[in-house]
Each structure stands twice: as C-alpha cells, then as structure tokens.
Amino acid sequence: MIQATQLKRGMCIKHENELYRVVEAQHKTPGNLRGLVQARIRNLKNGAISEHRFRSVDMVERAILDETEMEFLYQDGDMYHFMNNETFEQIALSDEVLGDAVPYLIPNIKLKIEMYEGRPVGIELPLTVEMRVVETEPAIKGASVSNVGKPAKMETGLVVQVPAFISEGERISAGWVEVITGSMFSGKSEELIRRIRRAQIARQKVQIFKPRVDDRYAADHIVSHSEMQMPSQVVRSAREILDTLEKGTEVVGIDEGQFFDLSLVEVVNTLADRGVRVIVAGLDQDYMGRPFEPMPQLLAVAEYVDKTLAICMRCGAPANRSQRLVAATDRVVVGGAAHYEARCRRCFHPGIERSEE
Numbered sequence: 343m344i345q346a347t348q349l350k351r352g353m354c355i356k357h358e359n360e361l362y363r364v365v366e367a368q369h370k371t372p373g374n375l376r377g378l379v380q381a382r383i384r385n386l387k388n389g390a391i392s393e394h395r396f397r398s399v400d401m402v403e404r405a406i407l408d409e410t411e412m413e414f415l416y417q418d419g420d421m422y423h424f425m426n427n428e429t430f431e432q433i434a435l436s437d438e439v440l441g442d443a444v445p446y447l448i449p450n451i452k453l454k455i456e457m458y459e460g461r462p463v464g465i466e467l468p469l470t471v472e473m474r475v476v477e478t479e480p481a482i483k484g485a486s487v488s489n490v491g492k493p494a495k496m497e498t499g500l501v502v503q504v505p506a507f508i509s510e511g512e513r514i515s516a517g518w519v520e521v522i523t524g525s526m527f528s529g530k531s532e533e534l535i536r537r538i539r540r541a542q543i544a545r546q547k548v549q550i551f552k553p554r555v556d557d558r559y560a561a562d563h564i565v566s567h568s569e570m571q572m573p574s575q576v577v578r579s580a581r582e583i584l585d586t587l588e589k590g591t592e593v594v595g596i597d598e599g600q601f602f603d604l605s606l607v608e609v610v611n612t613l614a615d616r617g618v619r620v621i622v623a624g625l626d627q628d629y630m631g632r633p634f635e636p637m638p639q640l641l642a643v644a645e646y647v648d649k650t651l652a653i654c655m656r657c658g659a660p661a662n663r664s665q666r667l668v669a670a671t672d673r674v675v676v677g678g679a680a681h682y683e684a685r686c687r688r689c690f691h692p693g694i695e696r697s698e699e
C-alpha cells in the first residue's frame with residue numbers, strides 16, 4: 343500500500359477491485375483545507391478514463407504488473423495462442439482479453455503481455471504493425487489530393503482508410519499525418535472539423551484534442567471563427583494525448599497545434615506508426631512572421647500538407663500572415679481573434695501595427 347500523495351503517472355493501482363493505470367496525479371493543498379490528490383486513472387479492462395479524488399491520507403493499493411514479450415503463433419476458434427520465446431511457455435488468450443488488438447494479430451508478431459497475479463490484464467502492440475493490403479480499389483495515378491483516402495481490407499480482415507495511391511498486395515502500416523496550416527481566419531479549424539465529420543460519417547472512431555492554453559469560446563470544444571464546433575478533450579501536454587487515447591481510436595484530430603511543445607512531433611509519429619490517421623491544424627507563423635514551432639517540424643514529418651489562405655483585410659489579396667493589432671511581445675496573446683487581422687505579405691508588419699497612417 344502507498345499513500346495517495348505518492349501516486350505518479352504510469353503507476354498501476356487496484357481501486358474498487360479494478361486495475362487502473364494513473365494517467366495524471368496532482369497533489370493539491372488548498373489553503374486551510376485538507377490536502378487531496380486529484381487523479382485521472384484509466385481502467386485497464388475497458389480503457390475508460392475517469393477522475394478520482396483521493397484524500398492525502400488515503401492508502402492506495404499499488405499493483406505491480408509483469409510484462410512479458412510473447413510471439414503470436416496461431417488462432418484456434420476464439421482462442422489466440424502465444425509463446426514466450428525465452429521460456430517456450432505457451433498461453434492462450436481469448437478475444438475478450440485481446441480486444442481491439444485482434445485485427446492486428448499477424449503471424450509471428452511480437453507483443454507485450456501484462457500479467458497481474460498470473461492473469462493477463464493487458465496487451466501492448468508494437469508501435470508499427472505492417473500489413474498487406476488484400477483488397478482495395480485500383481490506385482489512382484498521380485493522386486496527391488490530401489484528404490481523399492479509400493477503404494482497404496488488410497490480411498487480418500481489418501478495414502482501414504489508406505491513401506489513394508496504395509495498391510493491392512502492398513504492405514503498409516496504416517497510419518499517416520495530415521497537417522492543415524495557415525494564418526488566423528484562414529479556415530483551418532473548419533477544415534479540421536470537416537475532415538473529422540467525414541470520418542465520423544464513415545463510422546470511424548474519432549478523438550479530438552486541443553491544448554489547455556486556448557480558452558476562447560467553449561473550453562471543451564474546438565470552435566472555428568465561423569462558429570462550427572465539435573466536442574474535444576483538453577490536454578495539458580502532447581504526452582497526455584497518448585495517455586488519453588482510447589482503445590480502437592482510428593482518427594485523431596488536434597487543433598491549435600502551435601500551442602504544444604516539440605514533443606507533439608514524437609506523439610504524432612507514434613500515433614501514425616500505430617495505424618492512426620492524425621490530422622493536426624495550427625498556425626504556421628507567429629505574429630512576427632516567424633515559423634511557429636512545432637508546426638514546421640510537423641510539416642516535415644507529415645505525409646500530407648494543406649496550406650489554407652485567408653483574405654487580406656487591407657487589400658483583399660490572399661493572406662498567409664497574422665497581423666497583431668495590440669501591443670504585446672508575448673508569442674501568445676490569449677483572447678485571440680479580436681487582436682489579430684489576416685494580412686498578405688505586402689500589408690503585413692512584423693510585430694505590432696505601426697500607426698503611421
């Protein structure tokens with residue numbers, strides 16, 4: 343048993359007879375009140391995330407999981423047989439335990455199986471699962487349009503969206519990265535929402551994230567300036583996207599990418615390597631016209647990039663810069679839209695607007 347104040351991210355605990363992994367734990371000592379630990383925990387059985395408040399004095403049962411690497415051998419009815427390559431011990435797991443990993447089980451794939459008191463409680467797939475396409479429409483020659491995917495059936499029966507140029511017989515890992523970027527008022531969030539809607543219509547499981555810094559409009563929605571909106575999860579860091587990812591999520595949308603730090607690049611790559619389609623929207627330049635990290639790095643690793651243009655508020659030309667209208671040297675001015683204007687290259691003044699007119 344440990345005291346609640348010792349809870350840390352990544353720990354496993356047994357709580358109300360279920361196993362959980364701690365996603366985040368914050369120790370709070372508000373004024374003269376009793377201290378408490380606000381924790382976000384993920385149920386290992388069903389992947390659901392919940393919030394729980396422990397008192398600082400509460401004792402929590404820590405669960406130590408054994409992680410064993412196993413190789414998938416064969417399927418026999420509902421049972422899947424694995425072998426430990428060091429001890430040659432074999433185990434059989436039901437599809438109930440394997441859950442969403444089943445469609446990724448190609449012969450000889452190695453995965454990590456987490457055991458608790460001799461019982462398998464979770465499995466972890468390798469980052470990349472490469473599979474052969476067995477059925478898809480013919481490849482479209484010269485296809486370069488970013489958001490046009492097509493369904494493809496993989497050797498395990500899994501159906502995923504793949505880029506238009508993929509043919510039958512090719513081996514692919516199913517994920518990829520799309521970036522939608524441009525100035526303010528260029529319709530980035532609308533385009534993100536539009537792509538997410540299409541994925542939802544195709545009955546794909548979608549999760550949308552945005553960083554905590556952006557407080558405008560609704561706190562738990564992504565909202566475009568033209569007031570389209572969609573529920574989203576607010577995260578404090580890019581890492582939290584991985585921690586909050588639910589089982590079976592096929593498409594991840596991320597808004598306001600420029601407000602994350604560089605670790606977003608690694609997170610986005612990890613997701614795509616796992617087979618997730620990742621769509622990131624964000625500003626490509628700051629108020630000085632400088633590349634706004636981590637967007638340049640994302641542009642580099644993305645399979646597909648779309649630049650959206652606004653209309654210059656001065657001359658009506660296509661605009662790709664965000665003119666700041668208030669005096670502030672912070673890179674981020676919260677309160678957003680009212681303090682900016684879309685400008686073209688010629689009408690843009692880096693930094694604060696000079697009032698010479």
Ligand SMILES: [Zn+2]
Pocket residue numbers: 654655656657658659685686687688689690
């Ligand atoms: Zn202009």
